[in-house]
Amino acid sequence: MQRKWWKESVVYQVYPRSFKDSNGDGIGDIKGITSKIDYLKELGIDVIWLSPVYKSPNDDNGYDISDYQAIMDEFGTMEDLEELLDELHKRGMKLMMDLVVNHSSDEHNWFVESKKSKDNPYRDYYIWKPGENGQEPNNWTSFFGGSAWQYDETTDEYFLHLFSKKQPDLNWENPKLRKEIYDMMTWWLEKGIDGFRMDVINLISKADGLPSAPGGKRYDWGGEFFMNGPRVHEYLQEMNREVLSKYDMITVGECPGASTDDAIKYANNEDTELNMIFTFEHMDIDSGPGGKWDLKPWKLKDLKEVMTKWQKDLEGKGWNSLYLNNHDQPRMVSRFGNDEEYHDQSAKMLATFLHMMQGTPYIYQGEELGMTNVRFDSVEEYNDIEIKNMYREKVIEGKEDHQKVMEAIYEKGRDNARTPVQWDDSENAGFTSGKPWLNVNPNYKVINAKNALENKDSIFYYYQKLIQLRKEYDIIVYGTYDLIMEDDDKIYAYTRTLGEEKLLVICNFSSETADFVLPEHINYQSANLLISNYEQNSEDISLIALKPYESRVYLLK
The missing domain is CATH 3.20.20.80 (Glycosidases)
Structure with a gap:
């Protein structure tokens, strides 16, 4: 990495x-x-x-x-x-x-010039098309609703705007x-x-x-x-x-x-x-x-x-x-x-x-x-x-x-x-x-x-502590991620691994208590609590009764 x-x-x-x-x-x-x-x-x-x-x-x-x-x-x-x-x-x-x-913007000088005439040097900075049978050149929809095309009578053509009609799309082909x-x-x-x-x-x-x-x-x-x-x-x-x-x-x-x-x-x-x-x-x-x-x-x-x-x-x-x-x-x-x-x-x-x-x-x-x-x-x-x-x-x-x-x-x-x-x-x-x-x-x-x-x-x-931890521990930045307790509908838990170190991240996404059970394949000699959003005193991580929206991060060695 x-x-x-x-x-x-x-x-x-x-x-x-x-x-x-x-x-x-x-x-x-x-x-x-x-x-x-x-x-x-x-x-x-x-x-x-x-x-x-x-x-x-x-x-x-x-x-x-x-x-x-x-x-x-x-x-x-x-x-x-x-x-x-x-x-x-x-x-x-x-x-x-x-x-x-x-x-x-349609008020950018490029567009102001572009819409003046079909042979304007800036015409091709935007995407212009004639209509099809009195309708828009195609049926694309704008991200903000309605057609992605706007008619401009100066040259009797439409310009493309995937967002607001005041946001004409630039022509990257040029x-x-x-x-x-x-x-x-x-x-x-x-x-x-x-x-x-x-x-x-x-x-x-x-x-x-x-x-x-x-x-x-x-x-x-x-x-x-x-x-x-x-x-x-x-x-x-x-x-x-x-x-x-x-x-x-x-x-x-x-x-x-x-x-x-x-x-x-x-x-x-x-x-x-x-x-x-x-x-x-x-x-x-x-x-x-x-x-x-x-x-x-x-x-x-x-x-x-x-x-x-x-x-x-x-x-x-x-x-x-x-x-x-x-x-x-x-x-x-x-x-x-x-x-x-x-x-x-x-x-x-x-x-x-x-x-x-x-x-x-x-x-x-x-x-x-x-x-x-x-x-x-x-x-x-x-x-x-x-x-x-x-x-x-x-x-x-x-x-x-x-x-x-x-x-x-x-x-x-x-x-x-x-x-x-x-x-x-x-x-x-x-x-x-x-x-x-x-x-x-x-x-x-x-x-x-x-x-x-x-x-x-x-x-x-x-947040300040989370950011400080990131600066202290390479594993938070560079460790690989693995999901655990995949089927649990309240707890999102995962590990991060870098060399011999493992990070265990446990998050209760519910307003109820939830039981975290440490999977058998995760072995460790010591578990150091790095951060938690509730006061902690328990040392055993094999079974944890998580409070509503509780989260804990342990460094396992």
Whole structure:
């Protein structure tokens, strides 16, 4: 196993709009992030992943970029970003920027030019097609609902947008466009940033001829024609040769629909493409056949199956990223734990479960405080374009039951992750002195950083200890993973092995007591308890009566 700094790091995702506002306009900003670096340093994290701060009309909260080399006015200036970078580097921390190059904003100069005429030099920077019999060029559906095509009457053609119609897809077939992207990436790396998280990077290659999805419906899905497309590895290998290989940096690709086989191609040991990817399989275990908003209860056996597959299939061949929530996903303690009766215990258990696996852990802002999902009274209080589009389609146009759709939003809506970070119990949770762009979760009086830092038994300090253990024990980073008690429907237990050492990780995923029985094949002379979310005094590990959401990690020798 090759040692790499990014394998040994812990990454913390900052969603800047919701992190900390420094000037009272209700919107988080770069100076706000800089003011909290010491908080993150105390937590122990190595890398900040900064969600987009580039110039943007903000149709999709910054994931629609109109200038890749300028900063959004609401977030501050380039000088502010340079100061943030400098302050991080002074403390031995690194900065990973978001790279959004599957699409741009329709207000980017490239697109403004592209739509002027069919012979414009920038026309081929995007994907344009004439209609078919008065309809869209094919039946692909946007990730945000509706057709993935938008008609533009200037040239009587449609452009492709896999996301919002203000996010036209870039045409990676065009070598001039690719060179512009590589030059822009190099410009940022020369400025001193330490890596890129690449937004939906496995969508950049579309199938030849852009065929319609089978099924004949006007709006069908079509994902098989734009996910993990025919030239995606060619493009990423070129990107690696032209840019990535020249820097000691961290890269992670967001890759919806990628299998473990795909992951090994994207994130192989030869470093020809990326360091690691984000998988979504474990994020789909509570989705029914109708997709994300079709709620179904998740089962522990499904989580075991998915996580074990990714751990074992990538073993020795690729590298995992480890996460249970991010800016697009609900809060993990609300989704996989118990955010009421066993709030602290289940938050700590989930952290243990994740951080003891092989891979690079990603903490999403507020996770270390146990921040929870939110239940706003009305759909008007939500901001997210995906939520608003879905509500319109299902309730206003589709006449579905309002309350049923609201329950789906409460469970899965992206704004669950985007409510402002809860710093203290003052008005607006200390996030802003103004009116926040999105309402604060009402539970901020109890769940906040000030309370956490004053309580040595808090979730914050538990995360701090998990991160310290990772730096002390190579086995946590490099040990191989093996599932035990596979059929148990309450306990998720596994081992990690490195040389003569073994790590035993035991997690009770239920609000009931559960009996852990040590499998006979696990032999040991001594068992040293490294971390637990309950006070421990028992030494015998052959049979343990686990309390609700209890977790323990032992080093066996």
